[in-house]
Amino acid sequence: MSYLKMNQVNIGFGPSSERTEVLKNVNLEINENEFVAIVGFSGSGKSTLINLLSGLALPDSGEVIMAGKRVLSAHPDRGVVFQNYSLLPWLTVAGNIELAVKQVFPEMTAAQRKEHVEKYVDMVSLTPALLKRPSELSGGMRQRVSVARTLSMQPKVLLMDEPFSALDALTRANLQDELTAIWSKEKRTVVFITNDVDEAILMADRIIPLTPGPEATLGPNFKVDLDRPRDRAAINHNNEFIALRNKINQYLIKIKEDHEQLSERHNLTCPDLQPIDLRVMYK
Amino acid sequence: MLKYKLIKTLDIAGLKVFEPIIRLAYWDEPEVQAKKIFLFIIIPILAFLVFLGLWDFIAPRHTTKSGEVPTPPVVLKAWDGILIFHNRENQKMADFTLSGEARKNALLQVEAELQKIEETIAHSDAKLAELKNTQEAMVLKKLAPLELEFDQKSTEFNNAEKLRDEALKAFAASIAADDKTAKLKLLEQVKQSNIKKDQERVFLNTLKDQMNSIRSFVYKPAKLALSENSALMAERQYLLKRKDLLSDDNRFIKVDDAKEKLKEKEDDFLNSSGSSLLVKAKSVIRGEESILRIEQSNYAKPWTFLDQIVRSLGCVFLGFAVATIIAIPLGILCGLSPVFMAAMMPLISLFKPVSPIVWLPIIFIIVGGFIDDPEHAIMHPAFISSALTVALCSLWPTLVNTALGVASIEKDYLNVAKVLKLGFWSRLFKIVIPSALPLIFAGLRISLGVGWMVLIAAELLSSSEGIGKFVWDMFNNGSSETFAQMFVVVFIVGIVGLFLDRLMIVLQRSVSFGSNPSGL
Numbered sequence: 001m002s003y004l005k006m007n008q009v010n011i012g013f014g015p016s017s018e019r020t021e022v023l024k025n026v027n028l029e030i031n032e033n034e035f036v037a038i039v040g041f042s043g044s045g046k047s048t049l050i051n052l053l054s055g056l057a058l059p060d061s062g063e064v065i066m067a068g069k070r071v072l073s074a075h076p077d078r079g080v081v082f083q084n085y086s087l088l089p090w091l092t093v094a095g096n097i098e099l100a101v102k103q104v105f106p107e108m109t110a111a112q113r114k115e116h117v118e119k120y121v122d123m124v125s126l127t128p129a130l131l132k133r134p135s136e137l138s139g140g141m142r143q144r145v146s147v148a149r150t151l152s153m154q155p156k157v158l159l160m161d162e163p164f165s166a167l168d169a170l171t172r173a174n175l176q177d178e179l180t181a182i183w184s185k186e187k188r189t190v191v192f193i194t195n196d197v198d199e200a201i202l203m204a205d206r207i208i209p210l211t212p213g214p215e216a217t218l219g220p221n222f223k224v225d226l227d228r229p230r231d232r233a234a235i236n237h238n239n240e241f242i243a244l245r246n247k248i249n250q251y252l253i254k255i256k257e258d259h260e261q262l263s264e265r266h267n268l269t270c271p272d273l274q275p276i277d278l279r280v281m282y283k
Numbered sequence: 284m285l286k287y288k289l290i291k292t293l294d295i296a297g298l299k300v301f302e303p304i305i306r307l308a309y310w311d312e313p314e315v316q317a318k319k320i321f322l323f324i325i326i327p328i329l330a331f332l333v334f335l336g337l338w339d340f341i342a343p344r345h346t347t348k349s350g351e352v353p354t355p356p357v358v359l360k361a362w363d364g365i366l367i368f369h370n371r372e373n374q375k376m377a378d379f380t381l382s383g384e385a386r387k388n389a390l391l392q393v394e395a396e397l398q399k400i401e402e403t404i405a406h407s408d409a410k411l412a413e414l415k416n417t418q419e420a421m422v423l424k425k426l427a428p429l430e431l432e433f434d435q436k437s438t439e440f441n442n443a444e445k446l447r448d449e450a451l452k453a454f455a456a457s458i459a460a461d462d463k464t465a466k467l468k469l470l471e472q473v474k475q476s477n478i479k480k481d482q483e484r485v486f487l488n489t490l491k492d493q494m495n496s497i498r499s500f501v502y503k504p505a506k507l508a509l510s511e512n513s514a515l516m517a518e519r520q521y522l523l524k525r526k527d528l529l530s531d532d533n534r535f536i537k538v539d540d541a542k543e544k545l546k547e548k549e550d551d552f553l554n555s556s557g558s559s560l561l562v563k564a565k566s567v568i569r570g571e572e573s574i575l576r577i578e579q580s581n582y583a584k585p586w587t588f589l590d591q592i593v594r595s596l597g598c599v600f601l602g603f604a605v606a607t608i609i610a611i612p613l614g615i616l617c618g619l620s621p622v623f624m625a626a627m628m629p630l631i632s633l634f635k636p637v638s639p640i641v642w643l644p645i646i647f648i649i650v651g652g653f654i655d656d657p658e659h660a661i662m663h664p665a666f667i668s669s670a671l672t673v674a675l676c677s678l679w680p681t682l683v684n685t686a687l688g689v690a691s692i693e694k695d696y697l698n699v700a701k702v703l704k705l706g707f708w709s710r711l712f713k714i715v716i717p718s719a720l721p722l723i724f725a726g727l728r729i730s731l732g733v734g735w736m737v738l739i740a741a742e743l744l745s746s747s748e749g750i751g752k753f754v755w756d757m758f759n760n761g762s763s764e765t766f767a768q769m770f771v772v773v774f775i776v777g778i779v780g781l782f783l784d785r786l787m788i789v790l791q792r793s794v795s796f797g798s799n800p801s802g803l
Contacts, residue, residue, distance in 0.1 A: 054702065056698055056701055056702070073701075073704075074698075074701040074702045074704065075702075075704060076702065076703060076704060078702070079702065080698070080702050082695060082698065082699075084695060086695035086696065086698060086699050088696060088699070088714065088717070088718070089796040090717045090718070090720070090794075090796045091717075099703070099713060100703055103703045103704065103705060103709070104703070133796060134796075135796055153703075
């Protein structure tokens, strides 16, 4: 029995005359404490998928089920790490996390809450920046705060929407390692959306590609059987890794090509316009 | 480090203009700082000096009913006059309630000052008389040749006119009844004679004008001495008043006098009997009542300009507070609910452009309906009306900005609120309002500026004590000094307004996050 499930989910936007179906017939099954990465092209509806899983958006048809219950609205049980951090700029690092903690654990005393906040700030190594505001932090640090905020809610499911895509390569590698380390300490179900296949293989148990939109849907599963912890330097010479990467990349390239073949070609005729010669006019 | 602390303090206080001076003091890129100082400090000062120079040059060239348009030095002097008046009135008020040794000492001091000033005045009178004589002598000297010329010319013209008249009379008598050409010639000659007469009159008038302008000549030292003399007179008047307030008119002296009289009456009452007893009893009671009245009396101090500034500030803040209390909740409602916004839109669009001059009389009458006895109300109705007018005119920018700030909240923040399952109130107070605060404060800043402008007009119209009333009183007084004092008001209103704006910038910065809005 899978823990988080999507059942024949469809969603689209726009008025009925020019409606775009973003996701079509999406089926997904994730086990408890599994780390699933979803890779896809930009514009294929990855953020919509996260919104559906978190309950921020509701499907037009089909259903999202978590632990046997339908997801009908957002809940702290499904923590979301947004692509653009979504920190509240008027609160400090501690303040941002405390807001979440206070809401999710209202029974905590002030001292317990403080301890809790500091624990998660420490987990993402941001203790020195505890009292800083988001505007004083770098992008990597902000995303760390965002991760710490989501983890501090101790959600059952962690939904991450391209969390590292706005960061430079070095910061990105660092955060990947940190996140994997944290996950192996505190196991929980993770859905991690990315456009980076290497990142996905390095972190996930299973990789599911999302076909190009509109009418995107999930492709076949790619199981990642590499041993943990995975060493980012050594893995580059691991044959299994290389083979998997090639397989996924080939699949992505193929569906992209198929998609382009299948999609309607709009042959727009250009209007017959000639530039006006201004020299003639002002002679 | 002290340098960065200083720079940060300046930045928070909205005085970033002076940052280059501190940086220059630390020899931090001196060339860049020198350029900045030149651009942001030297140039504005120069421009202001140019403005003062132009003002000083142009103003005296126009003469009004209230004298020449005052120049900067005259305005500065008017400001001194305002301060002197303020200090003297406060001194008088203090004198009225002074008692015991302090009163006696003050009285002695005032008497000594009076004696001294009498001497100075005597001296000044003599000097003034002398200078006036000099002035007259100068005038007479210049006038003498012109007067002579005038007399000569007028007799000369008179004689010439008589001769012309006689010649014409003779000619007219000699014309035969049918001599048409001669008659026409007579007409021509009469015309010529009139033209001549006019020319002579114009000549004499010009002379007269010249003489008049010489007569109105003012000898500068005499003018200075006169103004000095009148200042001394005013001071003597003030000292005399102080003397009164420290002696016969002093509250405690008056009480003592009244008590003495009461004592006499009481003795008289106790010693008498018969028909006059009742009358005397009544008189004793009246005496007791009058003592009570005197003990509670105060010096009737007129409003001075400085008191009026303070009162205006009180009024603007009251109005601003009312506007804020109305505008922010309404703005939040508008921002939260499109339905409420749609409902409010016609009202906002309709009332926003209405001038304070229209609101004030309406509010004045409405407020008057609630207050029966204006003199004994906690707040004077004119004061309340002015404050409410300020509120009505200044609430719009805050309302519109608050609505905009609340409505344009970032979707990400709302998503955070949704994931956290925040309730309506925590969402409002922890997400919506904080994120709208910078815009709300930007609105408040505009509101306070509008309120300050509106207030002066409202006070002027409602005769509520304050800067506006001061302007109106000075306008009605119409002397050259009060004319100059109105110029003082311009600068005071400007400086206070600038100060209020700075205050709001500092507040606005303290609530804004990320990139700070820079204000001038």
